[in-house]
Amino acid sequence: MSTLVIERKVKGGKLFRLRINKINEAISVQLTGDFFLEPDEAIVVIERELADCLRLTNRKEAEHRLAMAIDQAGLRITGFEVVDIIDALWEARS
Amino acid sequence: MIWRLVRFEYHDAAMNMALDEAVSNGIERLTSPPTIRFYGWKPSAVSIGRFQSLEDEVDLDGCKELGVEVVRRRTGGGAVFHDSEGEITYSLIAPEDLISRDINASYQEICGHVISALAALGVEAHFAPINDILVGGKKISGSAQSRRNSVFLQHGTLLLDLDTKKMFRLLKISDAKMAGKNISSAEERVTGLRAYSDASKERVLAELQKAFTSGKQFSYCPWSGTELQEASRLVSERYANEEWTQER
Numbered sequence: 295m296s297t298l299v300i301e302r303k304v305k306g307g308k309l310f311r312l313r314i315n316k317i318n319e320a321i322s323v324q325l326t327g328d329f330f331l332e333p334d335e336a337i338v339v340i341e342r343e344l345a346d347c348l349r350l351t352n353r354k355e356a357e358h359r360l361a362m363a364i365d366q367a368g369l370r371i372t373g374f375e376v377v378d379i380i381d382a383l384w385e386a387r388s
Numbered sequence: 389m390i391w392r393l394v395r396f397e398y399h400d401a402a403m404n405m406a407l408d409e410a411v412s413n414g415i416e417r418l419t420s421p422p423t424i425r426f427y428g429w430k431p432s433a434v435s436i437g438r439f440q441s442l443e444d445e446v447d448l449d450g451c452k453e454l455g456v457e458v459v460r461r462r463t464g465g466g467a468v469f470h471d472s473e474g475e476i477t478y479s480l481i482a483p484e485d486l487i488s489r490d491i492n493a494s495y496q497e498i499c500g501h502v503i504s505a506l507a508a509l510g511v512e513a514h515f516a517p518i519n520d521i522l523v524g525g526k527k528i529s530g531s532a533q534s535r536r537n538s539v540f541l542q543h544g545t546l547l548l549d550l551d552t553k554k555m556f557r558l559l560k561i562s563d564a565k566m567a568g569k570n571i572s573s574a575e576e577r578v579t580g581l582r583a584y585s586d587a588s589k590e591r592v593l594a595e596l597q598k599a600f601t602s603g604k605q606f607s608y609c610p611w612s613g614t615e616l617q618e619a620s621r622l623v624s625e626r627y628a629n630e631e632w633t634q635e636r
Binding site: 311328372 | 437438439440441444462463464465466467491517518532533534535536562636
């Protein structure tokens with residue numbers, strides 16, 4: 295198992311971490327930090343989508359997919375933007 | 389609309405969080421009134437935000453050694469050290485339609501009550517979006533909101549006496565969080581009311597209650613039996629449950 299952690303402080307002062315775990319070919323992503331997200335149990339929607347986005351090569355497509363997933367799940371996020379998360383994810387990819 | 393005001397009381401960490409959720413559930417079922425409560429934490433505790441990593445944010449060995457409890461909140465935001473004697477916590481829980489839908493405006497409105505109370509004590513404070521209040525450029529109050537099932541909850545703290553040594557032994561502050569702040573340590577970023585006022589805790593509570601209830605009809609009421617029963621269930625099922633606390 296390998297783990298990569300990317301930490302970001304974003305505009306407004308909130309901080310998030312992406313913890314990317316790889317076991318064999320299975321990748322999971324955990325998103326932690328002092329942001330606000332509602333409904334809280336739907337954070338798994340973001341985490342699943344981020345894991346899927348890691349397989350993409352087109353950053354714009356990743357942004358679009360994450361934004362769509364957030365919209366469809368009716369998530370309200372305060373403290374970071376989709377672009378912040380994808381920035382961090384792309385750093386992890388590199 | 390008649391608000392309920394619950395007089396200051398101490399509870400342990402799990403019960404404090406469970407009471408907030410029990411009232412939220414009661415409001416959703418139309419069995420609890422909109423509620424404002426002021427409370428303390430006994431024993432002292434660290435509460436972490438809903439999405440924070442426990443190990444990243446808290447020195448668990450330090451907490452154990454000092455007898456400090458740890459609880460994961462249902463609300464987002466950052467980790468907070470709740471010193472038994474060093475702070476007052478408030479919760480405002482109400483149907484969502486009583487509160488501004490705009491998140492920044494609602495934080496500003498409710499933090500405004502704390503700012504008014506501080507002004508009555510002769511202390512000039514400012515709202516610092518998203519969810520902080522500053523005095524002299526330092527944080528004296530932080531808060532967190534949730535809006536679930538059409539119920540609004542905001543809880544927050546007002547720091548009185550600061551034990552920064554203990555606070556920053558128990559809270560792990562990442563270098564990234566401090567980046568961009570023109571200070572050399574996290575200790576310099578926070579302050580307590582005692583640095584600016586010698587008002588007693590009773591006086592501070594009186595000013596807070598006055599500010600929070602200004603323009604509202606209210607009455608002092610205790611918890612209902614149903615709320616206490618539900619809070620007990622939430623303590624065992626969620627807030628004192630290690631699976632919940634260690635979820636991240």
